[in-house]
Amino acid sequence: MKKPINPRLLSVVSFSFVFAYLLSFLFEGQVLYSIIDVYGVNAHPYILSAIIAHLAGLLTCGFFIKSQQAAKHTVAVGMLICILATIPFFFAPSILWMLALIVLGFLAGWTVAIWGYSLKAFTLKNERIKSCADVLIYSNIIMIVVNVVAMNASPMIGLLLAMLCLVIGSVLSLQLPVDVNEVTLTEMNHKPVSDLKKPLLVLCLFVVIITINSGLMYQVINPAFEHLTGLVSWFWALPYIIALAFMRNFPLHNKMHRSLFLYIGMGMIIAAFITFMLLGREAIDYLVVDTLMLGACGIFDLFWWSILGEMLSYTKNPAKVFGIGLSANVLGVLLGDVLGVIITSIHLSKAEVAVMALTVVCITLVMLPPLNKQLLLLLKSHVYLNSFDLMDKDRQEGILNQSQMKDPLTEREQEVLQVILSGKSNKEIAAMLFITESTVKTHVRNIFSKYDVSSRAELITTLLKNHTDS
Template identity: 50%
Template sequence: MKNDRHNGILYKNIDNRSLSIIVFSLIFAWILSFPFEGQILYSLTEMFQIEPHRMVFGAIISHFAGLFLCGFFVKNIQAAKKTMFLSILLCILGSFVYFSKPGAPWQLTLILISFIAGICVAAWGFFLKKFTPKNERIKTTADVLIYSNIIMIVLDMATVYISAYVGLSLSIAILALALLFVAKLPTVEANTEHQELPNDTKNAVSITKPLLLLYLFIVIITINSGLMYQVMNPAFSHLEWLTSWYWAIPYIVALYIMRNLSRERNRTYILYIGITMIGFSFITFAILDKSWQSYLVVDTLMLGACGIYDLFWWSILGEMLDFDENPAKVFGIGLSANVLGVLLGGVIGNVINGAGRDISTMLLALGVVCVTFTILPLLHKYLSEILSDHAYLTMVLSTPQEKREMAVKNLIELGGLTEREEEIVELLLAGKTYKTIGSELYISENTVKTHVKKIYSKLNIRNRTELINLMLEQHSAMRKESK
């Protein structure tokens, strides 16, 4: 009875969404601080004068495998909870291995706990889908990334300023807390905060092509993150007093700003700003010295951009969970792209770092930036077709209905559109797919495509994104006239 009363007091003010955020933040903080190129791991290898790269790359490959494979054997939320509980318990036990002297068990254990951690992260997708409503997942993903990085900073500072063993002990305590909270995650809820989409809605929308393109995009852009880990960070290793706490600050600030940005702000342009920031970070890294002032410039540009993009694809993946019965598969495979990009960038960066050529790093990074600029418009097009109301893709739905209708009328007059074309424009701006438009207007999908081509030709635009921007321009012009 006493234990029940104590548990009631501890958890009574925590709703299910907050509980899921706490669980993931604690788990992810441990991953960032230890197995995934964490400060604790590097400090332990430095303490015993061990070359860390083989261990690090083995852990990344293993983590990738865990993320990618989880959805193939974790099929429901009950299995997800059991998997997370067992995973955390095994990670706690595995962490104790590093209090012993280094040897073969270190490498084997790191591979094992990295794989298990990947499974745990992917399995959390069930709880993200269940407890966070559609269009709110951008806030939940921002919260878990912010909180986990704050905890990571605390663990890193304890590791650097006290000892690696203190950092390791605290990280185990973090996992123990996660174990307590994950035990309280409900798997059956009478009044679920988020209801699944009807089956006909799921079947009407295919996410295969957008997900594949998003996967490619994430892999390419996160090559720069791998370069950062293997080239940038070692170059400033002599500034440990600064890097131990400032490293993730720009990332957290960027996440906070993007999380709280008004929906009236067009985040699409911010994505292009983020790509530009990545390019400038590598340029400044190549031309500036390795002083603390240079570090502040390079790290602020790079990690600020990482914050913008991490929230972009984490939240996109979060919204895509509604289109598949197994969220662990979508979430895990999607995030595995991030790990794969870091792995590729790390391998390339390790080679470049050995040669000591900063200019090679800059040229490769700029090449990645150019490819990203090419892919982004196409990615935006496909994602907009299934997630028209996502904060990063469009701000049409934040425009008041009456003003939006007036802006659409101006568009119709501007292009001399027919009545049928007017109907299609309204449905396009509502985010409907060609298939859905066809079913609502009782015409074939090919007929819809023909009408859309004519509409784009009349308005002198190329895609739905430009149609949305044109509508917003009309709305902006109307606001200026009213003033």
């Protein structure tokens, strides 16, 4: 009897090939740069068009694709169009290049966003970090192979390999089952009480800030080591892959571990820029700077990919959440690119450019710890609000009546707390209880004070902790 293929592995491998195509060609890939170099045309309009189209694709996908069946059909058609749209790059530059990049960027955005369905359906919630890491590792290994060929042999052979990746990815993704497995059925049937807007917004801000550094890196550090073509082609993403492999096998569920890795990543990025300023431009210097920089990128990327993966459990439209989350990454790269172009175009010395870039990096990094704290609190409260909604009445009352606080709540405060736990905003609470919004705010402030917390998210986390302890 034929052994059924593991859908998780199949979805990871198929998406890795598609993602490798994106990394090696479409999204600032070496293949695209090499082909543009061959013809000596200005790369910026092409690169920018592809990125903007990709951003648009990621953002819009979830608004049109609302079922796994529709997702599968879209991927099949989209891949076919992508394969056809890659053909003009075998020929001399023309208007077709620009059109093709726009179409490719947009459709690739849709394809990537659609993988949110597979990630949710075929991987358990606590295993999603592994699936994300696997995709990033495999796709980067394939990208290295394609890059080495494109940079050292021929860009056209590199393009051919990138196309082959797309074909393999398409064929494999067509083998994926459509039915959602049992694990996710319960998740799908439960309507979340509070929406994901706020946590997703904070995550997006977090991702934008993190990836601004990647964009800066492309513009500031990369040109300094352009002469080391051979080494760059294979070593570039190696520290990234190693960091991902390490993180993949390290338990990140603990809040302390997550924060620790965040600080390690921040330290590595700053160290990368400092060593870039202090060291020369030789091969050994490149190894040090690239290891620090890409190692940090690996840590950061898996950090937010795993959070995004976990968020999929609380949405009925994974393509929308996944697409929006990844669009923040693309936006960050775009902003970093723009910043890098501005910094490098004002004709400063290399040291001054590096100092300016380092200043930007430091400013952005300072914002990460409070954002991380806020994000974790929001996610925790989101998870808790949903589990609270699923609890029976007695357990809900047990949580509301717990006495582990500095001062007992008044009856009115208890009413307000109950509505807070159903995920309502101040405005909604005011409408429900027939009081003004400022009155609700006063009650909420009093509740916070009595539980010794400073935010709604912290309150919910405290309630959960108290209840578990008791």
